[in-house]
Amino acid sequence: MIKSSKNRFGKDLYVLFPGEYLVVKNEECVMVSVTNSCIVVCLFDVQEKIAGMGHFILPGALGTDIIAADEIARQGITDMEYIMGEVVKLGGDRKRLRATFFGSLTGEKDTDMEKMVRNSVKFLREYFTMENIKVVKETVSPRTQKVLLYCPSGRVHRKDVDAKRDYSEFIRRENEYMQEIIRKKQQYGKVILFD
Secondary structure, eight states: OEEESSSTTSSEEEEOOTTOEEEEESOOEEEEEEESSSEEEEEEETTTTEEEEEEEOOSSOOOSSOGGGOTTHHHHHHHHHHHHHHHHHTTOOGGGEEEEEEEEOOSOTTSHHHHHHHHHHHHHHHHHHHTTOEEEEEEEESSEEEEEEEETTTEEEEEEEOHHHHOHHHHHHHHHHHHHHHHHHHHHOOOOOOO
């Protein structure tokens, strides 16, 4: 994560890279991330002025089980619980949270990467339903997206961008992050406990 005080917004700017998250309370700042093949999630508690952003992806295909029983979904649940834990620590309440999320399908159809993005979107829909968190907006675009979360208002702005020209560092880091997620999944596999 990069924090910058000198920027066009005139307040702290937090740049989140893949695998990172940030939650703040009543802080005048802007969070930004760019997604090319991952998911960016924004959460906001209106009453407490708590805002959070996370950038992640699930490492494979979801099964037919409910997400609480799905091995692949456990990674997404872990990622979301890190963000939720920070919200609760700052005094937030899951019942008051509002969510927005954004995904990008910039690769070829029917590739593993496209399936990972689609599964991440499916996971988030199910997760927010299970947690009774209202989804204000979701956008899955065939283009790279820049997502800005303005704090403490909770306003979210999304814009399609030219990834190769302006955001190649994000794309490089996102590709590294995705390869690391896939490698870890293959390394550990399924854990079975015996009595």
